[in-house]
Every structure is written in C-alpha cells, then in structure tokens.
Amino acid sequence: MSTGGLLPSVSFSSSSSSPPSSSRLRSSLDNVLNNLHRTAKSPRRAIPILVVISVLGVLGFGWKEGKLSEVHSTLFRPSPIPTLSLPPLPPPPPPPELLNLAVSVQLDLASQPLPLKTSTRDRLSAWATAPGGRGDDVEGGEITIEQMRLQNVLTCENVWPSHSFALEKEHKQVWEEFDTTKAHFHRTRLIEKLASREALGEVDAYGEGRGIVFTAGDGVSLSRVVYTLRMLRKVYNSTLPAQIYHFPSEKPPSDSVLVKEAHELGAELVEAVGTTKDLTRGKNYHLKAIAIVQCPWREVLYLDSDNIPTRDPEYMFEAEPYKRLRAMFWPDYWKTAHHNPIWAIMGVRCRNEWEMEAGQILIDKKYHMDAMLLSQHMLEDWPFFFAFSDGDKDIFRFAFLALRKRWAVPGRYLGVGAPPEGRSHSFCGLTMMQYDHLGAPLFVHYNLLKQAQEGTVHEGFSWGRTKRFPLFLAAKHDSQQPNSTLFIEKMRTSAQDVEDLDFEDDFGRERGFGDVDCDMLADSDDEGHARAPATEEVRRRAATERGSRAFFHCDEPGLCCVNTRYDDPRPTDLRQGESSLGIMWDEGDSNMEVHPWTDDPLLKGFEESLYGLGFVPGGQL
Incomplete structure (x- = not known):
C-alpha cells in the first residue's frame, strides 16, 4: 500500500544487549521487515524539511479547521494555573519564549493517527522516528524529557486533579531519573519484539469468528465467571462461544463442580501457552493480553470475571464506531499526568483524556493483533511499565497510541x-x-x-x-x-x-x-x-x-x-x-x-x- 509520505520503516535485531544507535536501528529494521522502502530518503533528512514546511503552514494558516493541536494559538496565549484545592499544585505552564515551535510541530505530527489499514511495519516506522526516543544521533539532537514535558503542559495542564498521585509517589525516583536515552532503549526493545513477531507471521494469525474471553485462575474468580455465564445463557439466551483462560499452575481439577458447570454453560477452560504465574504478585495482569492473542476468534469481547453484561452483548460487534475503528475501549475515573515518562516512550504528545478501564475490551484482531502482541510484551515486563500505568488497564491504550491507532468510545461517560x-x-x-x-x-x-x-x-x-x-x-x-x-x-x-x-x-x-x-x-x-x-x-x-x-x-x-x-x-x-x-x-x-x-x-x-x-x-x- 502507499505510505502517504511515511518515513522509512525501521527495526533492529537482538544481537546486542545495548540499545542501538538511531542509524543502526533504521538500517537493521529495514532488513527485518523485508527491506521495506529501500528507495526512501533518510528520515534524518526528511524531518527538518518536514518541520520547516509545517512551521510555515502553522504560522500562515493554523491547523486545518482547528482540529489538531492548538500550537499556533496556545503559543501566544497565557495558560493559567488551575487553583483547585487539591495538592500538589501543577507546575506552571511554560512561557512562550521557552517553547520551541519546531519541536512542537514534530511532536504534533508524530501524534497523529494512521489509517486503519496501515501495515504494522509502517506503524513501527512512524513510532521509531517520533520525538522523545529516537536516539542521541538524531540530526539536530533529540528533544529532552524536560522539553517534552513543557510541550505536554499545552494539552494537559488541567489533568492534574484526576491523575494518580499514588502512582507518581510510588515511582517518583523512576520518573525523576528518566531521560531520552532510557526512552530510546525501551522503545527500541518493544519495536524489536513486535517486528520479530510480525516477521514470523503472528500478526496475521488472528483467527475467525466471534467469542467471549475470560481469565480466571482460582476458584473465587472462576465462580464469578460462572455467575456471568448463568446470566448470559439463562437470562439473555446468548449463544456467543466462550473461553476461560488460566495459568498452567492454576489448572482446576477435572472433577471440579465449577469446571463442569462452565462446560454445561458453553465455556471451555483453556491453559495459556508459554506463560507462568508470578507467585509474588496478587494479580497477574499479563494473562489478559495472552488470552486475547491465543483465543481462536478474530473478534473478541474480553470480560473481567467481576463484570456482568445487562443483556446479550453480541450486538456490539455491529455498533457503528466499532465497525469503523474495529476496537472499542471504555473510560476510567483517572487521567495520565503530563510528566509521565510514558509519553516519551510512545513518542506522542500528552492527551487530556480519560484512561482506559480494561474490565471490557472489544477488539478485531485482524486489524489490531499487533497492538495486542505489543500489550502482551509490555504486560510481561510489568516491573518496568507498571511504573507508568496503574495495573494493566492503560497498557492497551499506550500500545494503541504507540502504533498510531484510534478506538471507539461509549456514548456516555462512566x-x-x-x-x-x-x-x-x-x-x-x-x-x-x-x-x-x-x-x-x-x-x-x-x-x-x-x-x-x-x-x-x-x-x-x-x-x-x-x-x-x-x-x-x-x-x-x-x-x-x-x-x-x-x-x-x-x-x-x-x-x-x-x-x-x-x-x-x-x-x-x-x-x-x-x-x-x-x-x-x-x-x-x-x-x-x-x-x-x-x-x-x-x-x-x-x-x-x-x-x-x-x-x-x-x-x-x-x-x-x-x-x-x-x-x-x-x-x-x-x-x-x-x-x-x-x-x-x-x-x-x-x-x-x-x-x-x-x-x-x-x-x-x-x-x-x-x-x-x-x-x-x-x-x-
């Protein structure tokens, strides 16, 4: 397909334990991804030209219909500090003289969505060349974490009353010591993993049909799934097939009453492949992404064990916004802080929006298997990524943003x-x-x-x-x-x-x-x-x-x-x-x-x- 002016695809091999330079990253990922865009110009040449053209467009005409970032207007308009009585107070917005317009334009361009049918390799290209984690050898220099945070205040200055102070406090040292070198390392590591799985054809192994996926290991969580199945089958007469995933160590006995009833209610218990339960943790969130990836259905409704529909949910596969974007997420009570280092890893501007509540996920794997595989890797590396996400819930949103995807939302807030x-x-x-x-x-x-x-x-x-x-x-x-x-x-x-x-x-x-x-x-x-x-x-x-x-x-x-x-x-x-x-x-x-x-x-x-x-x-x- 035509890339519409996208930068060359980039990738790298796992032969070295240290993060590669940006130049080696770009050249080696081309090889992993079937030598994509061999004739394209170097992104290090393209970016300055693109920035100059974009700056002229912004200054002369503003963003089209005002739908994108408000860079042009915000640069010359004071951004007051909210005075709500919730400690701690947010940092003051940056004065216009500290803002770099070229950096702002780069960040805005990198934050825009790509069309639904964009290939995984093109999405990786856009991510790898986005500001914040490209590497120190970028022509003109990489923007600093502080520059990115100053830019993020433009869109997220009012996020602070709803962001998780507990998450920030618990991981304060990680946030304070984070820099673009670390952002480059972790971004590169994720790109490598997803590029490798794309090269093996796993992105296209999305299955067929529709079904409901649960995760439940111990008897208590399995009993909650049975309550949901009773409502689905006996009250709503739902015929959607269902699977219940568990870790190998949590396999219930074959004579379990719960297992027997689950089978009678049309649900199959499935042992997740290639993963183990971390016995040091109360919750093992990475099973959720693995279950979605490994289930046989192309279109999946994932449900937490403590989540019961009010009717047969099958009609949601025909909902207009889902059919348009092939994914639907639901909101949480909280928002992501502007100074959260995750924005640098993802290479996108902070978004003033509600975080994701992952108790229900509606997904078409034909279009989003790459995001599910990326989510799986991030959740398996929970000791690092849970410093930026309160559990699993926002990992799926971050994966979508990293790959420049968008999702449907419900018609009413939580x-x-x-x-x-x-x-x-x-x-x-x-x-x-x-x-x-x-x-x-x-x-x-x-x-x-x-x-x-x-x-x-x-x-x-x-x-x-x-x-x-x-x-x-x-x-x-x-x-x-x-x-x-x-x-x-x-x-x-x-x-x-x-x-x-x-x-x-x-x-x-x-x-x-x-x-x-x-x-x-x-x-x-x-x-x-x-x-x-x-x-x-x-x-x-x-x-x-x-x-x-x-x-x-x-x-x-x-x-x-x-x-x-x-x-x-x-x-x-x-x-x-x-x-x-x-x-x-x-x-x-x-x-x-x-x-x-x-x-x-x-x-x-x-x-x-x-x-x-x-x-x-x-x-x-």
Whole structure:
C-alpha cells in the first residue's frame, strides 16, 4: 500500500544487549521487515524539511479547521494555573519564549493517527522516528524529557486533579531519573519484539469468528465467571462461544463442580501457552493480553470475571464506531499526568483524556493483533511499565497510541453504581457502570462490591441507583427535553450516516452521537473542540465531562466506596462569560443526575435475576 509520505520503516535485531544507535536501528529494521522502502530518503533528512514546511503552514494558516493541536494559538496565549484545592499544585505552564515551535510541530505530527489499514511495519516506522526516543544521533539532537514535558503542559495542564498521585509517589525516583536515552532503549526493545513477531507471521494469525474471553485462575474468580455465564445463557439466551483462560499452575481439577458447570454453560477452560504465574504478585495482569492473542476468534469481547453484561452483548460487534475503528475501549475515573515518562516512550504528545478501564475490551484482531502482541510484551515486563500505568488497564491504550491507532468510545461517560438510597450515610459507589455506543447501560463491573466485607451488601442492598452525566447535557434555558426518546433518535440520525460502516478513515469528518471515537473527546477546550471534529452534542459532552472528579471514602467498617463530584474544569481566571454551547459550569452535582435502576428497563430486574441464580458478592459458590 502507499505510505502517504511515511518515513522509512525501521527495526533492529537482538544481537546486542545495548540499545542501538538511531542509524543502526533504521538500517537493521529495514532488513527485518523485508527491506521495506529501500528507495526512501533518510528520515534524518526528511524531518527538518518536514518541520520547516509545517512551521510555515502553522504560522500562515493554523491547523486545518482547528482540529489538531492548538500550537499556533496556545503559543501566544497565557495558560493559567488551575487553583483547585487539591495538592500538589501543577507546575506552571511554560512561557512562550521557552517553547520551541519546531519541536512542537514534530511532536504534533508524530501524534497523529494512521489509517486503519496501515501495515504494522509502517506503524513501527512512524513510532521509531517520533520525538522523545529516537536516539542521541538524531540530526539536530533529540528533544529532552524536560522539553517534552513543557510541550505536554499545552494539552494537559488541567489533568492534574484526576491523575494518580499514588502512582507518581510510588515511582517518583523512576520518573525523576528518566531521560531520552532510557526512552530510546525501551522503545527500541518493544519495536524489536513486535517486528520479530510480525516477521514470523503472528500478526496475521488472528483467527475467525466471534467469542467471549475470560481469565480466571482460582476458584473465587472462576465462580464469578460462572455467575456471568448463568446470566448470559439463562437470562439473555446468548449463544456467543466462550473461553476461560488460566495459568498452567492454576489448572482446576477435572472433577471440579465449577469446571463442569462452565462446560454445561458453553465455556471451555483453556491453559495459556508459554506463560507462568508470578507467585509474588496478587494479580497477574499479563494473562489478559495472552488470552486475547491465543483465543481462536478474530473478534473478541474480553470480560473481567467481576463484570456482568445487562443483556446479550453480541450486538456490539455491529455498533457503528466499532465497525469503523474495529476496537472499542471504555473510560476510567483517572487521567495520565503530563510528566509521565510514558509519553516519551510512545513518542506522542500528552492527551487530556480519560484512561482506559480494561474490565471490557472489544477488539478485531485482524486489524489490531499487533497492538495486542505489543500489550502482551509490555504486560510481561510489568516491573518496568507498571511504573507508568496503574495495573494493566492503560497498557492497551499506550500500545494503541504507540502504533498510531484510534478506538471507539461509549456514548456516555462512566457512571457510578451504588446501593439504594439510605444504605449508607452518603452515595457509596461500588460498581463501575459502562455504557454502549448509544449511552445505554451495558456492563455492571462490580469491582468494589466484591471486596465489601461479608454481610455489608446483599440482595436489595447491592444496586439501586447510578450517578452519571445525562446522555445529552441541555444548554441553559433550553426548553427541549434532552433525554426524550424522540430527541435521542433525532440526534443519532442527524449526527451520522448509517450507511458509512466501512473501514474508511476520514479523520476530518464531523461525526456525532452513536459514532464517537477517542479523538472527538481528547484535548477538548471549553467549547468542546477536541482532536477531531464532532457535532454540538458531542462537543458539549467533551467540554463538560472534563469536570468529573472521583474520590474514595469509607462510610462504615468493611465498606469503602467511590463517589464523584463536578468541578468547573476551566482555569480560574477564564471562568467569566457564557459558553457558546450553553454549558452550565456550576460546581457540585448540577451537571450530574442520580438515576434509579427501577426506571431503567435494562437494570430494574438485574439484581433479582442475578441473586436468583445464586450470586454471592464475594464470589464463593
């Protein structure tokens, strides 16, 4: 295929334990990847020319339709520091005189997505030549970690209230001592591994058909999978085949009651090949990527053992955004800090977006097996990469960004599921509520409920309400009822062309409700303009949900909960004036709603059905 001006593919061999120079990296990866682009010009010559042309374009015309980075406008506009009362305060944004426009342009160009059908070798080429980890012999010199962090403040200055302070504190020394030499070493190591597997044909071994994949080793986690299977088969009549992966050391006895029932419910227990359990760790996250890679299906719905759908999820394989991008991820409560060294390894600018919650993954391996293999390598090297990711959840997102991929997101931001009113002194969220592409509840991920002390939750006091953003945030003084069925259908049909379900990559097209991807929300400004264009309803969502703030609290012994509040996400000295979208920036819960499960046809019978099938919150049968 045509590379559309991509830099030459790059790769390297594993003959040396030390990271190769950029020049050797480029020449040797060409050999590994079938001598790709032998006639292409040296990227070390191409980059300065590309930068000069891009700088002229930026200064003269700005980015096309304002959809990409706001380099041009931000360089000459002050970027105030937020004054929220959450320690520690973020670093001040860099003054314009410290910013290098050429560096900014390089970083923005390197951060752009590649078309869906781009080959793995071309993706590796783009990654290897991206700023931050190219090596010290780059013509003109590699940018420093400090330069990259200064650039990242442009897009992520307001990320700090939602990033994991605990992760940063635990790995403070690693973050502080990180430099571009280390970024080059770890980037190069990952490129080598994926290039080797691509050369062996493993990227094309994606299987066929569709299925559900679980991971469960001990009896408790296996019992939770059985609860989910009971709901899928006995309540929803789902016929999707299922497999449950485990480490060799966790193989259950053949006469296990759980194994027998799992088989009766149409699930096969599978021993993961080529991996072992790390007995020093409570959780072994790398099994998740291995299970997705090794399962026989091309299209996979992965589910954590404590995650139960609200209906047969098979229809999601036909969802518009999934069919367009062939991958769908769901959001978490947190964001990635601008000074996290992972951005240098990936060679992309910091993205002001919600991190990934990996309790559910929808993936087409024909298009994304390379990202799954890359995720597998990163998870197997967890002692290093978990310094930058809180567990496995964001490893998949980082792999997608490294390979310049994009993914679909649900039609509504994550909700917080809680017991009925009166169960505790305050709103006690024990469940992550995840939604489908149209904003309807789809996954009940009870990750905190399963940890509650025995007897604190039971039937009638497990679920009853959800705190969430309304599906459509009404503008001030808008008389239209925003959540009516008629209004929702009108917005859906006007926002997208339902016939456009092929694999075309029109990143400049304005899409809307029912077909939202990550770039339509990432790096949103106060008017909802993000990395990709979107209709007004999605823009209002993008601008508003930046103000969601999650926090933990323990109401009573044995019951620790999560709750959310709404903070005005705008810098303090830019809070004057009305929004052109009519956004209500009032702090507190004014932009959120508490939705009773009794009013939702997908949820009102969920708890009764689940407990009726023998559910025990802790997982014991």
